[in-house]
Amino acid sequence: MPRTAVATDAAGLGRARAGGFVAPALVLVGLFLVFPALWTIYLGLTDYRLTGLAAAAPKMVGLQNFRDALADRFFLNSLWLTLIYVAGSAIIGQTVLGFALAWMMQKVRPSVRGVVETVVLLAWLLPGSVVSFLWWAMLNRRDGTLNALLDTPGYNWLIQHPMLSIIVFNTWRGTAFSMMLFSAALQAVPPSQLESARMAGANGAQQFRDVVFPHIRGHVLTNTLLISLWTFNDFSPYLLTAGGPNHKSEILPAFIYNRAIGTGELGYGAAISLIMLVINLIIALLYLTLLRTRKVKT
Amino acid sequence: MARIILDTLSKQYPNGVLAVDALDLTIADGEFFALLGPSGCGKTTLLRTVAGLENATGGRLLSDDRDVTHLPPGKRDIAMVFQDYALFPHMDVADNIAYPLRIRGEHRTQRRAKALETGTGLGLENLMDRRPGQLSGGQQQRVALARAMACQPSVFLFDEPLSNLDARLRLEARTFLKKLQKDLGVTTIFVTHDQAEALAMADRMAVMELGKIRQVGTPAEVFHRPANTFVANFIGSAPMNLLAGETADDGLRIGGFTVPFPHDSPRLPPGTPVTLGARPEYVDVVGTSTPGAMAGTVTIVEYLGATALVSVQIGDERVPDGADPVLGLTVQAMVAEGTEPQIGARIGVTHQPNRSLLYAADTGDLVSGTGSGTGSGTGSGIPGSTAATVSTTP
Ligand SMILES: Nc1ncnc2c1ncn2[C@@H]1O[C@H](COP(=O)(O)OP(=O)(O)OP(=O)(O)O)[C@@H](O)[C@H]1O
Ligand SMILES: [Mg+2]
Numbered sequence: 001m002p003r004t005a006v007a008t009d010a011a012g013l014g015r016a017r018a019g020g021f022v023a024p025a026l027v028l029v030g031l032f033l034v035f036p037a038l039w040t041i042y043l044g045l046t047d048y049r050l051t052g053l054a055a056a057a058p059k060m061v062g063l064q065n066f067r068d069a070l071a072d073r074f075f076l077n078s079l080w081l082t083l084i085y086v087a088g089s090a091i092i093g094q095t096v097l098g099f100a101l102a103w104m105m106q107k108v109r110p111s112v113r114g115v116v117e118t119v120v121l122l123a124w125l126l127p128g129s130v131v132s133f134l135w136w137a138m139l140n141r142r143d144g145t146l147n148a149l150l151d152t153p154g155y156n157w158l159i160q161h162p163m164l165s166i167i168v169f170n171t172w173r174g175t176a177f178s179m180m181l182f183s184a185a186l187q188a189v190p191p192s193q194l195e196s197a198r199m200a201g202a203n204g205a206q207q208f209r210d211v212v213f214p215h216i217r218g219h220v221l222t223n224t225l226l227i228s229l230w231t232f233n234d235f236s237p238y239l240l241t242a243g244g245p246n247h248k249s250e251i252l253p254a255f256i257y258n259r260a261i262g263t264g265e266l267g268y269g270a271a272i273s274l275i276m277l278v279i280n281l282i283i284a285l286l287y288l289t290l291l292r293t294r295k296v297k298t
Numbered sequence: 299m300a301r302i303i304l305d306t307l308s309k310q311y312p313n314g315v316l317a318v319d320a321l322d323l324t325i326a327d328g329e330f331f332a333l334l335g336p337s338g339c340g341k342t343t344l345l346r347t348v349a350g351l352e353n354a355t356g357g358r359l360l361s362d363d364r365d366v367t368h369l370p371p372g373k374r375d376i377a378m379v380f381q382d383y384a385l386f387p388h389m390d391v392a393d394n395i396a397y398p399l400r401i402r403g404e405h406r407t408q409r410r411a412k413a414l415e416t417g418t419g420l421g422l423e424n425l426m427d428r429r430p431g432q433l434s435g436g437q438q439q440r441v442a443l444a445r446a447m448a449c450q451p452s453v454f455l456f457d458e459p460l461s462n463l464d465a466r467l468r469l470e471a472r473t474f475l476k477k478l479q480k481d482l483g484v485t486t487i488f489v490t491h492d493q494a495e496a497l498a499m500a501d502r503m504a505v506m507e508l509g510k511i512r513q514v515g516t517p518a519e520v521f522h523r524p525a526n527t528f529v530a531n532f533i534g535s536a537p538m539n540l541l542a543g544e545t546a547d548d549g550l551r552i553g554g555f556t557v558p559f560p561h562d563s564p565r566l567p568p569g570t571p572v573t574l575g576a577r578p579e580y581v582d583v584v585g586t587s588t589p590g591a592m593a594g595t596v597t598i599v600e601y602l603g604a605t606a607l608v609s610v611q612i613g614d615e616r617v618p619d620g621a622d623p624v625l626g627l628t629v630q631a632m633v634a635e636g637t638e639p640q641i642g643a644r645i646g647v648t649h650q651p652n653r654s655l656l657y658a659a660d661t662g663d664l665v666s667g668t669g670s671g672t673g674s675g676t677g678s679g680i681p682g683s684t685a686a687t688v689s690t691t692p
Contacts (some may be wrong), residue, residue, distance in 0.1 A: 192384035195351050200398035200449070201372025210397070214388040 043270035050264030058267065065271035074247060075272065078255035082232065084163060085170070085251045090231035093171030095224060098178025102186055105179075117180070124176035128236035135169045136240055158241050162249035166237035174231070178223055185219035186212070218291065225287035229280060252276055300361045300375070300452040300485055301327045302348065308356035309340075309347045317343035319509035320357060325502075328483045330476065332496035332517075335506035336532065341489040344506075345455050348487065349378050361453065372401070377446035378455040381462065383438045385430035391417065391441050392426040398449040416444045420478075436467050443475075447482070454479070454486040460495060472499055493533050497521060505529045523655065527662040530575045530655070536607055539581065539629050539649075541574045542659060550574055550656075553612045553627050555592040560654040563666045571659035576649035578607060581631035583639065584646045591646030592629065596639050606638040607631075610647050 009018060044065055048058035069075045101120065105113045123131070138145045141156040158165050189212055197207045213220075235253040243250035243258055250258065252272070260269025302325040309318040317340040325331045333341045346352045348359060350371035359367045366374045377398075385394050393400075395417055396409035404412075417423055420440045430438055439459060446454055459475070460468045476499045479486050490496050496503045497517040504514045505528075513525040524530035530538040543552035545566045550557050552574060566572070586593040598609040612627045629647050639645050656665045 190382070190384065192380040192382055193386060195371075196378075196380065196384040196386075196445075197397075197401075198351065198371045199349060199376070199378050200401045201370075202401050206401060211386065214386070 040270045040273055043267050044274045045271075046267045048267040048270075050261070050266055052264075054267075055264075061267070065268050066275070068268065069272060069275065074250070075255065077247060078250050078252050081163065081249065082251045085167060085237070086228050086231050088163075088167040089170035090174070090227045091224060093167060094174045094178045094227050094231075095220070097171060098175045098223075099182045101175065101179045102182035105183060106186055117176075117183075120176040120179055122176075123173055126173075128173070128234075129239060131169070131173050132236050132239035135165075135172075139165055139240075159245050162241045162245060166240055166249055166251075169237065169240060170231060170234065173236075174227060178227065181219055181223050182216065185216040189215045221287055221291050225284065228283060232280065232283070233276070301325065302453060302485060302487070303360040304348075304357070305360065306357035307344075307347065307354055307359055309343050309352055310355045311343075317509050318347060318354075321509075321511055323504065323511065323514065325485060325487060328485055330479050330486045330488065330499060330501045332500035332503040333487060333489045333506060334493055334496040334503055334532075335491065337491060339506040340509040341491070341506055342457055343509075345378075345457055345487060345489050348453075349376055349455050350374050351378075374453075375451050376453040376455060377449065377451040378457070379439075379442045379446050379459050381458045383430075383442040383462075385438060385441055385445075387430050390427050390429055391422060391433070394430065394441055395422075395444045395448050397445060402449070412448060413444070416448050417441075419447075420444050435463055436471065439463065439471065443478070452485065454484050456486065456488045458489055458491070460490070461492075468495075475499065494535070497533075505532060522653075523664065524575070525664050527573055527575065527657050530657070534577060536578045536630060536632065539574075539576045539578060540657070541576070541627070541629065543572060543574060544568075544659075545570045545572055549590070553592060555612070556590070557592060557649065558590050558651045560649075560656050560666065561652045563656050566665075572665065573657040573659050573662070574649065574654060575657055576629075576654040578630040578632040580650045580653040581629060582648050582650065583608065583631050583633055583637075584648050586644055586646040588646050588648065591648045593644065593646045594629065596641050596643045596645060597628070599638050599641055601635070601638075602632075604635050605632050606635055608633055608638055610645060612647075 011018075013021070045060055045062060046058040047054050047061045047064075049055050101116070105116060108116075126134075136158075139157040141147070141154060141159075144157070146157060147153050147155055193211045194207055197211050202210060233253060234251075235257070237249065237251060238254045238257060241249040241254075243254035253276075256269045256272050256276070259265045259272070302323075304321050304323040306320045306322060307318060308316070308320050310316045319340075321344070333344060335341050343352060347354050350366070350369060350373075354367055357367075358365055361374065361376075386397065389397070392410055392413040395413040396404075399409045399412060414423065414426060417426055420443060422437070422440055422444060425433065425437060425441075430441065433441065439462070442459075456475075460471050463471055472495060488496075488499065497520075500517055502514065502516050503520055504511045505520060506512065507528055513520055513529045515523075515525075520529065521533055524533055524538070527540055530540060541552050543550045543557075545551075545559075546556065546568050548556060549559055550572065557574070560574070584591050592610075592612045594610040594612040596608055597611045598607075600607040600609075608631045610629045610631065612629055631647050657663060658665050
């Protein structure tokens with residue numbers, strides 16, 4: 001009996017049958033990932049709208065959407081706000097606070113440490129919508145928890161300080177990840193190296209600079225990459241402020257939503273999405289390059 | 299250089315372990331002092347307390363006449379070499395060596411020059427640009443030494459610095475370290491659980507057990523006149539024979555035999571329970587009917603190269619198979635290679651009275667004895683001279 005395919009794989013399936021097994025997965029990936037991505041690129045080149053004439057017969061407009069975006073002060077404003085949001089909540093907020101917590105947790109009793117880690121981790125595990133609601137209840141103008149605590153009834157935090165509100169919100173939500181990652185990294189710093197530095201008379205800052213930081217530099221980079229990407233693409237602040245008031249907290253995901261769904265400019269929204277994707281790629285490449293040069297050096 | 303004085307120094311860990319128990323000890327200026335003891339006896343803790351990495355929970359620590367008990371590690375003028383060397387992996391050899399100078403704020407060119415100078419003394423001049431990961435174990439150890447030397451401290455602390463080296467390199471490093479210490483004249487405390495290392499390198503040594511010092515003395519004193527049965531059992535390539543018996547008018551009764559008293563034994567009332575200590579090296583194999591010999595059956599012969607270690611079960615019959623030998627009634631004798639008896643042979647063993655010791659059975663403390671062999675420069679027969687240096691703090 002002649003065999004149609006010579007099995008070269010460990011399971012002895014042969015290429016054809018093996019292909020049969022992965023086909024369903026490939027179809028799903030194609031249907032839900034590749035196709036929408038290509039569809040977004042296509043949409044970005046049209047004047048497709050949610051309603052009206054252009055919804056029935058969208059026209060190709062080439063790069064017009066992208067040219068519009070670069071001249072759109074709302075887009076530029078949104079880009080700037082996103083930058084502040086990422087820098088404030090991801091890089092300063094989550095990284096710095098996460099590291100500080102991890103650093104302090106090294107010295108406390110294991111029982112205290114367990115409690116703190118559980119609480120912080122819970123904030124991270126809760127779904128974004130739930131956390132958004134919690135913060136909405138916290139910052140609410142009428143009977144909000146914060147107003148009760150500070151005795152400032154009727155103060156509307158989300159209106160008065162929209163950026164600060166969403167930055168604090170995201171910091172609170174995401175710090176756990178940085179803390180856990182840095183905790184693990186700090187535990188890998190050899191105690192004898194720290195003690196060597198102490199014997200030489202190094203103070204806390206010098207120990208950090210000469211021993212701790214060189215050991216955790218890779219972790220810092222990876223952590224910063226991950227949380228800046230997550231924060232950059234984070235939509236949940238929309239649930240708190242909806243980008244308002246008056247575009248004051250309209251970070252890119254909120255901007256895209258407001259334009260694509262709110263005013264129905266699907267083509268324009270798709271074009272902005274593409275720009276976001278490119279920015280994501282640039283951030284990732286930047287970090288990867290940094291990581292690689294570091295590896296080459298050591 | 300400095301003299302180190304421990305004044306009832308204690309360290310209790312938060313979990314209640316009393317790892318260093320009220321120690322009194324004086325380490326002379328320029329001395330090479332070894333701390334020896336079984337695992338967990340508190341050697342590392344004591345060293346770290348002297349370094350300032352652990353806070354003493356009682357007593358005082360003096361460096362010369364300066365009370366340093368509560369000074370931070372960097373202010374004690376003490377350098378430490380860790381067991382894993384603790385080199386900084388991201389700095390090259392020169393930066394590692396010069397690290398203490400950098401903390402002191404010395405200028406970079408000056409630092410590099412001093413690092414090169416110190417490194418050259420240790421044969422590291424061609425490795426100054428390498429990272430620790432690109433060095434062999436022995437080279438890493440020398441870098442760690444150079445880093446300790448770079449700021450010219452008055453005390454060195456070594457925590458098992460040789461244990462990461464292979465057997466051959468360890469012997470070389472031993473000689474090297476001892477010579478280096480003599481050249482520099484820096485007071486050095488050296489922790490080891492390898493007694494051969496302590497005996498070979500130390501000017502004086504302390505044997506520790508459970509946070510206490512059981513004996514302090516020169517290696518020869520500790521080897522020839524162990525102050526108690528713990529030290530006797532711990533020191534020596536083969537443990538000392540410790541044979542339980544009691545005194546009689548004409549000698550010691552051990553396992554039904556009568557053997558001579560060790561020389562210089564005090565007069566004890568007949569019937570006093572005692573322990574006879576005799577090193578296997580100083581036990582002779584003789585005929586079964588020799589006067590003063592204990593007769594028994596050879597059970598084990600271990601070949602050690604130029605010598606063989608013979609275990610003899612004292613008594614008339616061999617113990618039945620599987621039964622535990624009666625404690626203290628197996629005698630080991632070291633014999634020259636080629637003269638060892640057959641397993642199962644009936645032989646007699648005698649101890650050399652001038653080289654054996656008598657211990658009190660209850661306390662385990664040395665009662666008497668002259669450990670002095672031929673010209674080994676030991677206690678010269680003053681009973682109790684070694685015991686006097688033993689810490690007896692409760
Ligand atoms: N950080 C610590 N916390 C609590 N107990 C400790 C700590 N470090 C050591 N111990 C205990 O203190 C005692 C002495 O430990 P130490 O490390 O000083 O022993 P050591 O003589 O150096 O042993 P080794 O030869 O195995 O290195 C041990 O019983 C140990 O379990
Ligand atoms: Mg130890």
